[in-house]
Amino acid sequence: MPERVMFTMGDIACAEGALSAGCRYFGGYPITPATEIAEWMALRMPELGGAYVQYEDEIASITSVIGASWTGTKSMTATSGPGVSLMLEAIGLAVMTETPLVLVNIMRGGPSTGQPTRGQQGDVMQPKWGSHGDYQIIALTPASVQEMFDQTVKAFNLAERYRTPVFILADETVGHMREKLVIPDGKDLNLVYRKLPTVDPSEYLPFKPDEDLVPPMALLGSEYQFYATGLTHDEQGYPSDKEKVQIDLITRLNDKIIKNSDKIIDIEKFMLDDADIAVIAYGTPSRSARKAIKDAREEGIKAGMLRFKTVWPFPEKEVQELAAEVKHIIVAEQNLGQLYYMVKAEAAPTPVHLMTKPAGMPQLPHEILSKIKEVKSL
């Protein structure tokens, strides 16, 4: 399909991104403020030969997505905080069985039912720590309608490349804002597909990694027979209660993400070259920060922004490098402080100031500007 231009909302851009990435299975359950993704998928999937399936709950949705992915179909679900809470056990299963999938969380106010129609960034620690056990996750944080598209394509590529669930963490404002979207010609997209096994079926070890720590993935219905289980398993896929098998497996699952952090982490540096004060932000607050920094510059304050386009794996090195160059860091998050603590740990001894807004309207530019001035006067 040739290039298309739309004026549309973030949720729909996300759905279009998934379709452009080759997603042909969506299992979901309606929830504000992510419902538009489901609705768009219901409309578009059949004409592309794909499936929109509406399940009885989010647990079935995510588990069906895992099932669909094991047939070789690129698959996703989209939900909001309460839905993610229900999906967390299955996220662990997807991590443990190394299942590529994309999970979109259009973040709303929480905890519990919270404010369904208002945005927040209250769920940024959830993908990393929500499911039980030690694991790593990848999470992307788009800040515009175009990025909802671009990052969803990227999320599928990362999921396929590393055989892992990938989160899109978009606050409600990004999900519902309307902007110009350019959908590139399909042939201009670099799409990644998981490695399939090439060995003789009799020699196939389903969880034996290649040098990049990622094992080739056999599909259900192929000539390869395998057992995939959420139990700790050896390279053959068989359950084991041996200490070594547990250590080897969870170390590899962690390492395949952490050792590839440089290829996964995506940040934007805005006016940081000579900055004394750096604002760290992601999603909608980063849009306010951009304006605040321009205004601060006009007043002669050397401010800049480090914008996280991915939050997991956490950009540790990038924060350390920033901390070595600036006098102060401000973390502007639409919550009571979540990534703040991660930044603080990496930035020490550079002072890190928290600017919270645990509610629907993100930090406004003039509010961030005031904070920059306040920090400047310290």
Added chain:
Amino acid sequence: MTETVPILKHPMAKYIREDRQPWIYCSGCSIGIVSQMLARAIDNLGIDFHKVVVVSGIGCTGRTSGYFKTGTYHTTHGRAIAFAEGVKIANPELEVIVVSGDGDIAAIGGNHLIHACRRNIDITVICINNMNYGMTGGQFGPTTEHEKISQTSPGPIGNLEHPFNLVQLTASSGATFVARWTAVQARRATKSIEKGINKKGFSFIEIVGACPTAYGRMNRLGDGVQMHQHLIDVAEIQNGLEPHLAEIDYDNRIVCGEFVEIEKPEYTAVLRAAQEKFKKK
């Protein structure tokens, strides 16, 4: 000099991961029998085994998938049906079979069971009902009868709750094929599994089995042989009986047979038709 005796292979061994033997099951357990029913059903139907996917959840029966030498998956507790639906919808060419226990299918996974019946997706669910949570040591579950003893329903009263009748539950939820057998009715049960696999729609086959280690011990039902003998004694075959009459009263009467076989548009077929309509546009 030692004499070498050739080892005769079980005729169903070709479907089984022999390198995973011995089974984890206790002696006297019914799950091995039901595994053989499934292997024989596949063998009798002559379907391409590569295209068969076996899925199970958690628990003793949840281990079944791991013994079949094809594409197999062991999901989280209760979610085998949800996983199976994703597989079937994404690739309708596959023969998707769920084997799991009563706790997995009817308690934690109960919501998925009734909705899969309603949705009418062409998968076959074999539920081994041993009337308790065996893997965790024998607690009461969704099919444990009133006043029966378990680790979490001790005497003097026993189970305070009442059981599901899985035939009635699935029939009223919209399953297009519903049968119940006991583990000792191996031939009839195998035939029903074959029918379930062949049926273009959601099929549910309950196999009432024995858990002598936990449920049998606590309720003084004897060892595995005695418990299976009991199943022979109380099984009453009534094919075609109205599902609401398919009583299950463990001590006295377990009504067995095929109770539902109806036609209804199947999910993946309807989805395929929708996709085709767009192609023609």
